[in-house]
Amino acid sequence: MPRSHKPSAKARANSSKISKPEPKQCAPQKFVHPETIDKEPTPVPSSPPASPIETSVDVSDVKYTLAMSCMLGTAPIFTDTKKFKLGQFQLQDFTGTIIKKLAKAVNNAKYTAEWESATVVISADRLNKAQWISVDVEEESRWKVIEEWIEEFMVKKRVNVTAKLTVIYRKLERDDVESEDEDEEPKRGAKVQIAL
Numbered sequence: 025m026p027r028s029h030k031p032s033a034k035a036r037a038n039s040s041k042i043s044k045p046e047p048k049q050c051a052p053q054k055f056v057h058p059e060t061i062d063k064e065p066t067p068v069p070s071s072p073p074a075s076p077i078e079t080s081v082d083v084s085d086v087k088y089t090l091a092m093s094c095m096l097g098t099a100p101i102f103t104d105t106k107k108f109k110l111g112q113f114q115l116q117d118f119t120g121t122i123i124k125k126l127a128k129a130v131n132n133a134k135y136t137a138e139w140e141s142a143t144v145v146i147s148a149d150r151l152n153k154a155q156w157i158s159v160d161v162e163e164e165s166r167w168k169v170i171e172e173w174i175e176e177f178m179v180k181k182r183v184n185v186t187a188k189l190t191v192i193y194r195k196l197e198r199d200d201v202e203s204e205d206e207d208e209e210p211k212r213g214a215k216v217q218i219a220l
Contacts, residue, residue, distance in 0.1 A: 086110075088185040088187060090108050094122040095193065096126065096195060097195050101125045110175055113167070115161070133198075135197055137194070141191075142162070142191045142192070143161065145187070145190075146158075146174060146177065146188075148182035148185045149182065
């Protein structure tokens with residue numbers, strides 16, 4: 025009968041030093057049924073980091089065109105076109121000018137003038153009419169809104185930014201035709217200065 029071979033002490037020591045590698049740990053996978061593969065949402069790739077905020081564009085030296093007009097009914101009383109930088113145009117000065125023009129127009133006439141509306145239409149090259157901005161100017165503080173729109177057009181590098189300011193007065197029959205020799209300003213002249 026063969027003798028059973030017992031490993032030597034040295035062989036036993038060597039075999040204990042050799043260890044099996046640790047099994048790699050895998051993340052458990054969720055079972056996906058074959059019928060729902062198409063219905064599973066695909067992972068959305070992470071969006072790139074948000075770009076830094078655009079540095080503001082300096083438009084302080086850029087000029088826009090302002091076409092100004094005042095109408096008494098259908099007759100023009102005042103028209104002028106000038107170039108302005110943001111913050112240069114003073115609506116109050118314009119209002120004072122048109123009130124003087126209106127006073128001359130209705131002096132010794134059988135009618136007076138009453139403020140009807142003031143509108144600014146802002147446009148630029150390569151903008152179709154649907155993209156133009158129209159703003160009613162009921163009071164002087166509204167000019168700030170208009171200049172914000174103009175500035176936005178400038179920042180977007182729109183070419184030939186134009187604002188068209190139109191003030192319309194309507195004719196009213198005078199109650200006292202006898203006072204023709206008086207130098208009267210339009211009845212609503214004071215209102216115009218406050219309203220615009």
